[in-house]
Amino acid sequence: MTAVIEAEGLSKFYGRRRGLENLTLTVAAGEVFGYLGPNGAGKTTTIRLLLDVIRPTRGRIRILGKDPRDHRVRARIGYLPGELSLEGTERAREYLEFLAQVRGSGRSQIPVLAERLEADLSVSMGKLSKGNKQKVGLIQAFMHNPDLLVLDEPTSGLDPLVQQEFLAMVREARNAGRTVLMSSHVLAEVEHVSDRVGVVRGGRLVAVEGVAALREKAIRRVEFHFDAPVPPEAFEGLPGVRDLRVEGTAVRCTIDGRPDALIKAAARFTVVHMVSEEPDLEEIFLAYYSEEEDHAYAGA
Numbered sequence: 078m079t080a081v082i083e084a085e086g087l088s089k090f091y092g093r094r095r096g097l098e099n100l101t102l103t104v105a106a107g108e109v110f111g112y113l114g115p116n117g118a119g120k121t122t123t124i125r126l127l128l129d130v131i132r133p134t135r136g137r138i139r140i141l142g143k144d145p146r147d148h149r150v151r152a153r154i155g156y157l158p159g160e161l162s163l164e165g166t167e168r169a170r171e172y173l174e175f176l177a178q179v180r181g182s183g184r185s186q187i188p189v190l191a192e193r194l195e196a197d198l199s200v201s202m203g204k205l206s207k208g209n210k211q212k213v214g215l216i217q218a219f220m221h222n223p224d225l226l227v228l229d230e231p232t233s234g235l236d237p238l239v240q241q242e243f244l245a246m247v248r249e250a251r252n253a254g255r256t257v258l259m260s261s262h263v264l265a266e267v268e269h270v271s272d273r274v275g276v277v278r279g280g281r282l283v284a285v286e287g288v289a290a291l292r293e294k295a296i297r298r299v300e301f302h303f304d305a306p307v308p309p310e311a312f313e314g315l316p317g318v319r320d321l322r323v324e325g326t327a328v329r330c331t332i333d334g335r336p337d338a339l340i341k342a343a344a345r346f347t348v349v350h351m352v353s354e355e356p357d358l359e360e361i362f363l364a365y366y367s368e369e370e371d372h373a374y375a376g377a
């Protein structure tokens with residue numbers, strides 16, 4: 078495994094106020110890591126430390142195998158800051174073109190990304206709406222095809238369709254072998270693109286889990302409707318099936334883990350309709366970890 082982000086015992090105190098304490102985390106090359114936590118948890122602090130915007134009180138950081146102060150690292154990172162300040166009378170397009178010139182790459186991507194995100198680049202920076210500001214921030218983070226994308230609340234201010242397009246951009250980046258760390262308040266925003274998620278609270282990383290593993294742990298409600306009544310025995314004792322109710326042509330239950338056995342049992346009859354609720358991973362994630370917080374897994 079090639080590590081793209083390595084943090085070891087990373088702490089940041091603002092005077093006596095804890096920003097982050099003892100973070101140890103490794104993000105592998107090609108991985109999308111969702112960094113979750115409520116307001117004031119330490120997400121922005123972590124991201125700023127990783128990018129050398131602020132310096133740690135303690136701990137060690139390696140980014141792309143190098144010290145984050147190394148200027149060669151900077152060129153390979155795309156960064157979307159949490160509170161983006163874009164001011165002035167310069168038009169958004171001119172600002173982005175200027176950045177491309179300074180970086181020596183990315184100019185051709187500006188119109189492509191602007192179209193995908195439906196960004197209006199003809200407006201002067203100071204007059205951009207919140208959503209358009211965020212889009213300009215995303216364009217400058219993605220346009221030079223960086224090896225590592227670090228995005229602080231990238232979906233904030235974006236409408237649902239644009240959020241979907243952004244998530245598609247993250248998937249494409251991952252498919253191209255790039256690494257992404259993105260923060261969010263809610264798992265639902267990042268679960269469909271993240272390989273792993275970590276939860277930070279009160280400056281401490283309290284949980285790290287693979288999204289696929291989380292989904293396997295999920296309990297979900299399932300309903301099958303058949304063209305004729307089915308015998309209850311056909312569904313009894315199936316692994317992972319709970320709260321089974323067979324009522325005439327309908328079978329209702331919850332499944333814990335894989336639905337495979339249930340699907341195979343149902344497939345012996347004629348299914349006319351089926352309902353499977355998307356599990357609420359956030360609920361499971363938080364319920365699962367709130368009990369374990371004291372001896373939480375804080376590695377990677």
Ligand SMILES: Nc1ncnc2c1ncn2[C@@H]1O[C@H](COP(=O)(O)OP(=O)(O)OP(=O)(O)O)[C@@H](O)[C@H]1O
Nearest residue numbers: 091094095096114115116117118119120121122123
């Ligand atoms: N410059 C600063 N000076 C003093 N305290 C700070 C500073 N920046 C952050 N903090 C404190 O550090 C803690 C973590 O803040 P941080 O901004 O990292 O949280 P966050 O997870 O990004 O929150 P949000 O979801 O609101 O963006 C908070 O208690 C915050 O008040």
Ligand SMILES: [Mg+2]
Nearest residue numbers: 120121122159
């Ligand atoms: Mg923040």
